[in-house]
Amino acid sequence: MKKNLISVKNLSKHFKVYKKEPGLMGSFKSLFVRKYETVKAVNDVSFEINEGEIIGFIGQNGAGKTTTLKMLSGLLYPTKGEVSVLGFNPWDRKQEFQKQFALIMGQKNQLWWDLPALESFMLNKAIYEIPDKQFEDTLEKLSTLLDVKDILKIQVRKLSLGQRMKCELIAALLHNPKVLFLDEPTIGLDVVMQKTLRDFIKEYNKEFGATIILTSHYMDDVKELCERVIIIDHGTKVYDGLLDKIIKKYARNKTLTLSFDEKISKADLNEYGTIKSFDENQVTLLVKRSEATKIASKILNKFKVNDLNIEEAPIEAIIREIFSIQNK
Amino acid sequence: MSKYITLLKLSWQNGLVYRTSVIMWRFRQFLKTLMSLTVWTVIFASNANAFNYTQDSMITYIFLVSFLQSMIIASALNGLAHRVYSGEISNHLIKPINIYAYFAVEEIADKAKNVGFLLVEVLILFLIFKPTIILPSMFIFLVFLIWSLLGMILNFIISLLFGSFGFWSPDTWGPRFLFFMIINFTAGSLFPLDILPSVIQKVLYLTPFPYLSFVQIQLFLGKFNNQEVFTHSIVLLFWLGLLGSFAS
Numbered sequence: 231m232k233k234n235l236i237s238v239k240n241l242s243k244h245f246k247v248y249k250k251e252p253g254l255m256g257s258f259k260s261l262f263v264r265k266y267e268t269v270k271a272v273n274d275v276s277f278e279i280n281e282g283e284i285i286g287f288i289g290q291n292g293a294g295k296t297t298t299l300k301m302l303s304g305l306l307y308p309t310k311g312e313v314s315v316l317g318f319n320p321w322d323r324k325q326e327f328q329k330q331f332a333l334i335m336g337q338k339n340q341l342w343w344d345l346p347a348l349e350s351f352m353l354n355k356a357i358y359e360i361p362d363k364q365f366e367d368t369l370e371k372l373s374t375l376l377d378v379k380d381i382l383k384i385q386v387r388k389l390s391l392g393q394r395m396k397c398e399l400i401a402a403l404l405h406n407p408k409v410l411f412l413d414e415p416t417i418g419l420d421v422v423m424q425k426t427l428r429d430f431i432k433e434y435n436k437e438f439g440a441t442i443i444l445t446s447h448y449m450d451d452v453k454e455l456c457e458r459v460i461i462i463d464h465g466t467k468v469y470d471g472l473l474d475k476i477i478k479k480y481a482r483n484k485t486l487t488l489s490f491d492e493k494i495s496k497a498d499l500n501e502y503g504t505i506k507s508f509d510e511n512q513v514t515l516l517v518k519r520s521e522a523t524k525i526a527s528k529i530l531n532k533f534k535v536n537d538l539n540i541e542e543a544p545i546e547a548i549i550r551e552i553f554s555i556q557n558k
Numbered sequence: 559m560s561k562y563i564t565l566l567k568l569s570w571q572n573g574l575v576y577r578t579s580v581i582m583w584r585f586r587q588f589l590k591t592l593m594s595l596t597v598w599t600v601i602f603a604s605n606a607n608a609f610n611y612t613q614d615s616m617i618t619y620i621f622l623v624s625f626l627q628s629m630i631i632a633s634a635l636n637g638l639a640h641r642v643y644s645g646e647i648s649n650h651l652i653k654p655i656n657i658y659a660y661f662a663v664e665e666i667a668d669k670a671k672n673v674g675f676l677l678v679e680v681l682i683l684f685l686i687f688k689p690t691i692i693l694p695s696m697f698i699f700l701v702f703l704i705w706s707l708l709g710m711i712l713n714f715i716i717s718l719l720f721g722s723f724g725f726w727s728p729d730t731w732g733p734r735f736l737f738f739m740i741i742n743f744t745a746g747s748l749f750p751l752d753i754l755p756s757v758i759q760k761v762l763y764l765t766p767f768p769y770l771s772f773v774q775i776q777l778f779l780g781k782f783n784n785q786e787v788f789t790h791s792i793v794l795l796f797w798l799g800l801l802g803s804f805a806s
Binding site for chain 2: 300303304305323325328329331332333335338339340342344345349350352353354355356357358359385
């Protein structure tokens with residue numbers, strides 16, 4: 231049985247936010263009197279994560295994902311709740327704990343901007359007290375996997391965003407962390423680079439057995455890497471389970487793509503479902519998930535169909551659906 | 559220890575990346591001292607004594623200001639508030655390194671770099687002005703070194719306190735700029751504070767700022783008796799204790 235590495239109980243973080251009245255008068259007023267509002271960035275969230283799992287932490291902007299990761303890293307104190315990561319309370323900020331995890335934020339750099347990435351790696355080697363042999367082996371392995379050997383001696387500011395992100399990953403992984411918090415690691419990268427990083431994260435998880443929490447707005451990242459997802463909305467957890475099960479739980483429709491031998495009219499198909507696209511012989515229909523097979527059978531009996539494809543709704547659409555249900 | 563030595567080396571490397579910027583910065587410092595020396599040399603050309611300073615003591619004052627500006631007042635932590643507000647500081651906080659020691663090493667690297675350049679500049683100024691520098695007794699010189707060290711720590715603590723503004727506001731340049739102006743005036747960087755009316759001097763001594771250069775220079779110039787040396791030592795330690803407790 232796999233060991234429980236991360237345990238979060240009733241975690242909450244509330245911030246006091248200044249609300250400015252609009253206009254110039256509002257600005258003058260704010261010099262003397264200010265109104266504040268409490269925002270529940272994270273509200274009573276609980277979950278447990280086992281060793282070696284890759285968890286997709288999904289939510290809209292401002293849902294509380296980064297705040298949660300910051301609390302798990304010991305950067306923010308919670309308003310209430312308990313957290314245990316690798317058996318440590320993160321807010322004690324013990325060095326034994328800090329040597330075993332890494333936090334990578336896609337929008338924040340740890341590399342020294344004006345120096346080659348290798349210099350930052352050397353500093354991390356000293357900070358994490360990585361033995362020479364382990365450092366050389368890990369650097370060799372990671373730089374080969376990410377194909378960056380030839381850029382390690384170039385100033386970071388002269389690297390492309392993708393190259394920089396690869397070097398950021400190496401800097402964060404040199405000490406072989408057991409727990410990895412990845413906050414939007416693929417943000418701003420092109421699709422090829424996104425895929426490279428995804429493959430690398432998967433490989434790292436397999437080789438080092440690392441436990442990973444990943445936040446991303448790109449569903450491809452989540453689909454490819456995570457079996458289990460936690461969905462958070464307005465600071466509250468709305469789903470925690472297998473990605474596959476979201477479809478069963480929340481998907482209301484399936485998509486039928488039909489190719490006909492003969493020309494058909496829109497009116498002929500209206501009774502079966504919602505027409506999403508229509509093109510003489512090719513039609514895409516949105517039908518009730520529970521009735522998809524029955525409707526497909528009816529269509530097959532009534533029309534001359536030369537091809538039929540039944541698909542689940544895309545995961546992006548299902549997640550949009552979940553958020554829209556929550557916000558009603 | 560090796561983590562701090564590596565950080566020290568990296569800080570030096572980082573500080574020397576932009577060649578033009580380094581040259582301009584040092585030229586500015588050099589020019590500032592050169593102008594002060596020129597102005598006071600002209601003043602003393604027709605006066606043997608001005609504001610209770612002889613030419614030699616004033617020239618010594620200017621050289622000491624230049625040295626203490628680099629050692630005490632210059633700080634690598636000027637951008638700390640921005641690092642706090644932007645979240646850049648998170649990168650340090652999650653690592654197994656003492657954050658205060660990290661900042662202290664950055665400060666040491668910055669000051670060591672300043673002094674390295676300063677030695678060359680002072681040599682050039684010596685060749686130009688051929689000044690007579692007043693030297694204190696060995697005991698006073700030792701106290702001067704200790705006070706300078708304590709002044710560095712005091713400025714380090716004040717810089718940390720200013721940096722903490724970043725937790726509440728992104729706009730820290732207002733207070734920071736005001737602080738620069740206050741320091742330049744009250745630490746005696748622009749002119750000796752004892753040329754001011756005694757009331758203003760008394761008010762200034764109620765703040766920690768004269769302890770960031772001025773008292774050290776007065777000590778070096780032999781303007782304090784033993785009682786005053788003792789009193790200023792106590793006050794300096796008081797400010798360190800008080801501001802240190804705020805910072806912690």
